[in-house]
Amino acid sequence: MYDVIIVGAGASGSLCASILKLNNKNLNVLILEKNDKLGKKLSITGNGRCNLGNLDMDIGNFNTNSDITRFEKKLCKRENYLDYLKQIGIVVKEDNGRLYPYSNQAISVCKSFERYLEHLNVKIKYNYNVTNVKKENDLFIINDSIKAYNVVIATGGKSYPKTGSTGFGYDVLKGFGHKIEKLYPSLTYLKTDYKYIKDIAGVRFDCLASLSVDGVIEEKEHGQVQFTKDSVSGICIFNLSRNVSKYLDEGKKINVIINLVPEYNDDELKTYINSFNEYKIEDALSGIINNKLASAITKELKLNGKVVRQLTQDQINDVVFKVNNMNLGVICTGSFDASQVTVGGASLDYFTDDLESIKCKGLYAIGEVLDVDGKCGGYNLAWAFTSAIIVADKISKM
Ligand SMILES: Cc1cc2nc3c(=O)[nH]c(=O)nc-3n(C[C@H](O)[C@H](O)[C@H](O)COP(=O)(O)OP(=O)(O)OC[C@H]3O[C@@H](n4cnc5c(N)ncnc54)[C@H](O)[C@@H]3O)c2cc1C
Structure with missing residues (x-):
């Protein structure tokens, strides 16, 4: 008989077990x-x-269908979990606002957890697939054999299922009467039908990318866009991807509009192009943008090969507009297999402020299985760790 069984030795489950024993x-x-x-x-x-x-x-870096403000104080005070990580032996350093382990190695974070859990005498059964969680007479029974007073679902979402997170936690919570908000892949690439995408495959370019939904710009992100043979990716695209599957489901038209030279306004760009009036237009542009992008844009405008001085002012205006508004139609996002995080999940509305189920006493959920997701930048692990602390503090006080 166990006081607590945690299903899943991922980020949230490992920290939750450590704090339970520490407390x-x-x-x-x-x-x-x-x-x-x-x-x-x-x-x-x-x-x-x-x-x-x-x-x-x-x-604002976190998303959910529910009201997250009741967790804001704990979630936004990162010292809460950094102090615990330090005790476990995970010291952090900053790089461009982002926090990483001093070792610069994710694997060393896992090793620190392993060592610490062993030191605290936490039992871990590996190669153990939980298929069934029941409650009978105040006791939870896992796979009809292992019993516990409390169960913490820390099984992750549906993204990257090859790492073990196949969405099992949603089924368990649904079985106990929980609402599961519709699941979508997020922090993933966007597949495009842009005619010249194959020509620009392999290009990486710093720019300003915007998400257009039915013709209205919804979000903008600065950063490096990576072009592949049929998609765009990179951190700024990942951050724009969050609602794309949902919007496409709803029949909305999605485009990524890329401003390739956000530092130059239209007049500056025009002056720049005109100063090379003996050049072919694509050559003039390739001093300021990647030559494959220059070639794609001029092909799209059917101006490829034309010398700048032969172009009309309208044609130059078209080029300038394209450089600042390269328009890629989006046909789908990457699947769960290629997404870093899952949007949707077990609704927060069915949990107390301690993340205990309101449907079943002694049942808790932490991490990505809950309907909370964050942008790129450490926010998803911040949620996994913070939710783990909330639950560990509650159970260890009982
Ligand atoms: C490629 C990639 C890069 C990422 N980079 C970052 C980053 O740099 N920063 C950031 O904040 N976030 C990042 N994320 C997201 C982050 O990793 C997750 O949000 C986080 O790991 C979720 O933690 P979790 O504990 O909820 O789930 P997980 O870490 O997924 O752990 C769940 C565990 O439960 C186990 N499990 C599932 N079902 C069962 C079952 N039935 N029986 C037994 N065990 C089960 C799984 O095997 C797994 O070990 C990244 C994700 C990916 C895929």
Whole structure:
């Protein structure tokens, strides 16, 4: 019989178990993990560096269908979880506002958790796939065999299922009467039908990207856009991707509008182009934008090969407009297999301020299985860690 069973040894489950034991060493805690090791997803975060937080912890970086303000105080005070991480041996440093482990290695974060949980005598059963969670006479029964007074669902969302997060937690919570907000992939690439996308595959370019929804600009992000043979990606595109699947589901028209030279206004661009009036237009442009982009834009306008001085002012205006408004139609997002985080999930409205189920006493949920997602920049791990602390504090006080 266990005091607490945590399903999932990912980011949230590992921290939750550590704090439970730190707060009360007499608690009998078991983690059940289907993989053969802890933190398979955690070990690949932040391009292998694990971006585990941010200096800017404004609540606007988080999204949910519910009211998140009741968690704002804890979520936006990053010292809460950084202090715990320090105790575990995970010291952080800042890089451009983002927080990373000093080791610069996501895998070392997993190792620190492993060592610490062992030191605290937390039992972890690896290669254990939870398929069934029931409650009978005040006791939870897992897979018809292991019993506990409290169960914490820390199974993650649906993104990157090869790391173990296949969406099982949603089924469990649904079975206990919880509402699951519709799931969509987020922080992923956007597939485009732009005619010349193959010509610009491989280009990476710093620019200002905007998301247009039915012709109205909804969001703008600065950063590097990476062009592939059929899509655009990069952190700024990931951040724009959050609602795209939902909008496409609703039949809305989505475009990514790219301002390739946001530092130049129209007049400055025109002056720049006109100063090379003996050049072919694509050559004139390639002094200021990547030559593949210059070629795609001029092909699109059917001006490729024309010398600048032969162009009319209207034609030059068209070129300037395209450079500042390269328009890519979006046909879909990357799937869950290629998305960093899941939008939607178990509605916060069905949980108390301690993240205990209002449908079933002793049942808790933490991390990505809940309907909270964040932008790129460490916000998703911030939520995983903060929610883990909220639940560990509640259970260990009982
Ligand atoms: C490529 C990539 C890069 C990312 N980079 C960052 C980043 O730099 N910063 C950031 O903030 N976020 C990042 N994220 C998002 C972040 O990793 C997740 O939001 C976070 O790991 C969620 O934590 P979690 O504990 O809820 O779930 P997870 O970390 O996914 O852990 C869930 C665990 O539950 C286990 N499990 C699931 N079902 C069962 C079952 N039935 N039985 C037993 N065990 C089960 C899984 O095997 C898994 O180990 C990234 C995601 C990806 C895919």
